[in-house]
Amino acid sequence: MDFYLSALLQGLCLSAIALGIFISMKIFNIPDITTDGSYTLGGVVTAKLLIMHLPVFVVLPMVIAAGALAGTLTGLIHTKLKINALLAGILVMTALYSVNLSLMGRSNIPLIGTASIFNLVNVSGDPNHNTFWILIVFVALITFIIGYLLKTDFGIAMRATGNSESMVRALGVNTDRMKIIGLALANALTATSGFLITQFQGFADINMGIGIVIVGLGSVIIAETLINWLNITSVWISLGLVLSGAVIFQLVLAVTLSLGIDANLLKLITAVFVLLIVSLPRLSFKSSS
Amino acid sequence: MIDIRSVHKVFNRGKANEVNALDGVDLKISEKEFLVIVGSNGSGKTTLLNLVAGSILPSSGGIYIDGNDVTKLADYHRSEWIARVFQNPLSGTAPDLSILDNFRLAAIRTKAKGLRIGIDDKFKKTVKEKIASLGMGLEGKIEQPMGTLSGGQRQALTLLMSVMDSCKVLLLDEPTAALDPRSAKIVMETADKLVKDFGLTAILVTHNLKDAFTYGNRIIQMAEGKIIKNLDETKKASLKQNDLFDWFA
Numbered sequence: 001m002d003f004y005l006s007a008l009l010q011g012l013c014l015s016a017i018a019l020g021i022f023i024s025m026k027i028f029n030i031p032d033i034t035t036d037g038s039y040t041l042g043g044v045v046t047a048k049l050l051i052m053h054l055p056v057f058v059v060l061p062m063v064i065a066a067g068a069l070a071g072t073l074t075g076l077i078h079t080k081l082k083i084n085a086l087l088a089g090i091l092v093m094t095a096l097y098s099v100n101l102s103l104m105g106r107s108n109i110p111l112i113g114t115a116s117i118f119n120l121v122n123v124s125g126d127p128n129h130n131t132f133w134i135l136i137v138f139v140a141l142i143t144f145i146i147g148y149l150l151k152t153d154f155g156i157a158m159r160a161t162g163n164s165e166s167m168v169r170a171l172g173v174n175t176d177r178m179k180i181i182g183l184a185l186a187n188a189l190t191a192t193s194g195f196l197i198t199q200f201q202g203f204a205d206i207n208m209g210i211g212i213v214i215v216g217l218g219s220v221i222i223a224e225t226l227i228n229w230l231n232i233t234s235v236w237i238s239l240g241l242v243l244s245g246a247v248i249f250q251l252v253l254a255v256t257l258s259l260g261i262d263a264n265l266l267k268l269i270t271a272v273f274v275l276l277i278v279s280l281p282r283l284s285f286k287s288s289s
Numbered sequence: 290m291i292d293i294r295s296v297h298k299v300f301n302r303g304k305a306n307e308v309n310a311l312d313g314v315d316l317k318i319s320e321k322e323f324l325v326i327v328g329s330n331g332s333g334k335t336t337l338l339n340l341v342a343g344s345i346l347p348s349s350g351g352i353y354i355d356g357n358d359v360t361k362l363a364d365y366h367r368s369e370w371i372a373r374v375f376q377n378p379l380s381g382t383a384p385d386l387s388i389l390d391n392f393r394l395a396a397i398r399t400k401a402k403g404l405r406i407g408i409d410d411k412f413k414k415t416v417k418e419k420i421a422s423l424g425m426g427l428e429g430k431i432e433q434p435m436g437t438l439s440g441g442q443r444q445a446l447t448l449l450m451s452v453m454d455s456c457k458v459l460l461l462d463e464p465t466a467a468l469d470p471r472s473a474k475i476v477m478e479t480a481d482k483l484v485k486d487f488g489l490t491a492i493l494v495t496h497n498l499k500d501a502f503t504y505g506n507r508i509i510q511m512a513e514g515k516i517i518k519n520l521d522e523t524k525k526a527s528l529k530q531n532d533l534f535d536w537f538a
Contacts (some may be wrong), residue, residue: 031530067382073495135514148406149404151405151408152403152404152405152406152407153393153402153403153404154402154404156392156393159383159386160383160391160394163383163384163385163386164379164380164381164382164383164384166344166375166380166381167375167381167382167383168383168394169364169365169396170342170364170368170371170372171365171394171395171397172366172369172397172398172399172400173394173402174363175365233387233432235432273525285330288340
């Protein structure tokens with residue numbers, strides 16, 4: 001049971017990435033893979049500041065700022081230098097590997113005896129249950145902020161930017177600036193996942209971000225499949241489905257592992273699983289465009 | 290209202306495929322004038338419209354709108370004066386956003402897009418009333434995604450959206466080219482009505498000579514990047530539809 005509980009907790013930690021990918025991929029239509037780098041960056045900044053004994057509420061804004069900076073760079077390269085978004089993301093991700101390594105000074109920072117968001121309040125004697133409730137509140141808060149943002153005039157302009165650029169420019173929106181803000185927001189969310197996971201697992205590692213973008217993509221694709229299938233137009237339900245996507249994704253991986261499959265094959269299974277979800281709507285709902 | 294002074298536009302300068310899209314165009318459009326631009330493909334009429342809108346910038350010359358030098362101003366800054374209807378119905382609206390969201394953006398075209406929720410019951414009511422005036426029965430569908438509507442419906446709504454916020458100049462870039470004759474008629478009549486009701490300065494680029502004949506109070510013909518015919522209100526009024534066909538003979 002604990003096995004599935006920790007998969008659930010991990011899913012909640014990674015739901016911020018899913019929201020980030022939802023913003024970059026679904027709202028802005030930009031395939032952003034800065035993610036691998038900004039996730040690790042979030043973890044590294046968290047570990048670095050926590051071992052300096054800074055309080056969690058100081059660490060979080062720094063993590064968000066670091067992620068946003070990474071996204072801003074990708075956005076600037078993409079919009080101002082007119083470089084393909086995918087390449088811009090790869091460039092920043094690659095550069096971040098060195099940045100992260102330099103920040104850490106070694107490849108792994110364990111967190112022992114440091115402050116943690118999961119010790120801030122004690123609502124349950126069981127640490128896992130405590131973590132669960134704190135995560136629920138934290139994720140609900142993020143979701144609420146993003147959901148509210150998407151409902152505002154600014155949010156409508158954001159959604160329109162990825163949908164009909166010519167229209168939104170004719171309506172007085174600087175789309176370059178909008179894309180940069182969007183990528184900053186997406187990577188700030190990704191870094192927030194790094195912040196949560198680092199404290200959840202108790203260490204930051206230089207390789208923690210490798211292939212993490214697929215987790216976000218998988219979660220968003222699960223959500224998208226459900227959104228199309230159920231004809232959802234509400235922003236709130238869509239965001240809820242993205243969160244569920246992140247949790248379902250981790251649960252499926254947990255089930256796979258519990259079936260006794262070699263952990264070395266985990267990335268392969270992840271890739272096959274994402275391929276399955278992507279192809280599922282095409283295979284079984286051929287009529288629905 | 291719009292003053293275009295010896296504007297040149299060269300695409301791919303210095304390359305084998307260099308195109309002189311506009312070759313020294315001078316054009317003054319006064320307030321409340323409804324200018325129709327006709328010309329063959331490649332005559333420079335869409336380039337001229339895009340230069341006014343700001344989607345492209347001139348190689349040389351100057352452009353002034355309402356007394357302001359906008360020569361180097363980006364399109365999203367010119368939206369302060371200009372509303373636009375595109376040839377492709379998909380370009381003027383956001384298909385995945387609801388009709389309501391599309392109208393909300395249009396209603397704040399000249400304003401900042403801030404962090405407040407602007408769609409309230411009052412706004413919904415206004416949008417419903419405006420849409421009802423089209424008589425297309427769309428007022429009950431404002432929560433639907435724009436993409437579920439037909440091209441004609443979307444063009445008509447784009448027109449309505451252009452007057453949701455203060456608007457001085459309306460640019461119509463072959464707005465009916467992708468539409469069936471009936472939808473085209475509704476869209477052109479709506480455009481004409483809005484131009485008159487709101488006292489707009491309008492530019493219509495069209496290949497449809499019947500529309501060019503029916504609408505507007507001034508007409509110019511372009512060829513090879515130059516204005517070759519320029520008929521003011523009285524001359525246009527005395528123009529016969531067959532004369533227009535002869536222009537292209």
